[in-house]
Amino acid sequence: MTRALQSLIRFKDRIFYSLIGSSAAATGIALSQGCKVRSCSACYGCIAGGSFILGFAVFKMLTIHFKGGKQSSDGMS
Amino acid sequence: MDNNNQKKRNNYNSAPGFFRSKRFLFMLLGMILFLPPLSILPQLTGEINFCGSGTWCPRMFFLWHKGETISNYLTSLTRTYYMGVILVLGVVIVTFFFGRYWCSHVCPIGGVTEIGSKVIPEGIKLNYSTFPASAVRYGYLSVYLIAPIFAIGHLCCNYCNFLTIPRLLGAPFNSGDMSYFLRTPGIINLGLIAILGFLAKGGRAYCNFLCPVGALDALSNKIGSRLGFTKRMGIEANKCDGCGICVKPCPTWAITLEDKLLKINQFSCIPCKECMIVCPNNAIYYGRGGR
Secondary structure (H helix, E strand, O other), X not given: OOHHHHHHHHHHHHHXXXXXXXXXXXXXXXXXXXXXXXXXXXXXXHHHHHHHHHHHHHXXXXXXXXXXXXXXXXXXX | OHHHHHHHHHHHHHOOOHHHOHHHHHHHHHHHHHOOOOOHHHHHOOXXXXXXXXXXXXXXXXXXXXXXXXXXXXXXXXXXXXXHHHHHHHHHHHHHHHOOHHHHHHOHHHHHHHHHHHOOOHHHOEOOOOOOHHHHHHHHHHHHHHHHHOOOOOOOOOOOHHHHHXXXXXXXXXXXXXXXXXXXXXXXXXXXXXXXXXXXXXXXXXXXXOOHHHHHHHXXXXXXXXXXXXXEEEEOOOOOOOOOOOOOOOOOOOEEEEOOEEEEOOOOOOOOOHHHHHOOOOOEEEEEOOO
């Protein structure tokens, strides 16, 4: 695999996992104290979206936990 | 080959156990100084514990809230959160030159979860090491910092282990702390500490994913590691045979092995030196030029 393609995949992974971190924080805000953005009528969308991404992360983690997997190298070393 | 493997096994088995290490003693000291029932340092400034009214809080002060003026912000830094400011500045400066010693040796919060995880059987621990912790951490941190500015809300105190651990240790002595765990935030935080702390491989998943102080500290660690005069954990490539024995004991999953080539992620590495202890070839060191 070319170096450029590897970099691209790593960049995509970083964005994806940053999104998981952001979702965790955003869902946490919505769940724990309610979002303060008044233009939005409810926070179900945020919670559903965040929960979906977090759920996917937990699913992936559990799959790797039970099937075994390689320790991540996030390309930031 | 067999002799070589036997040598490694012997080395691993004869390595001093965690509970006999100096690092464990430093962690205990950190817990005695910062956490209940003694909370020696917070009590010197009239606080009941590390969390208290915010004087020692290392997480509240860097949140900028919508509508807050510079004057108000600076006043809160110097009058309300001053010990937290001093603490975080000290931690970041020490990290820049010597690595994340606060996280590895002193932090009473990470210390409690790491020590707790040592007594949990390995078989039931959750392995988060497949997640690129740095990306998750900075994604979380960005919302943590940006949300208060736009008045969307904040996570400070809600998912805070600096609040939960002192209350957990204070609960046997204080009914107020005990009642915290009977309310929803207390139950959620307790769950977080269990899943990302005690039940996590290495006991440091919360530190790796959600700790804002750890995120700032990691940034200082990474920037400092680019300079030649700072001290960091490093690998001597000519001594390393790529056996990978050092990967398992790393509490922050900072070491990766790819094609028999070890890498230390300076965003995650804390100088706990667990890898150095188990390395049969003395290929891992702590010193100037470590990368």
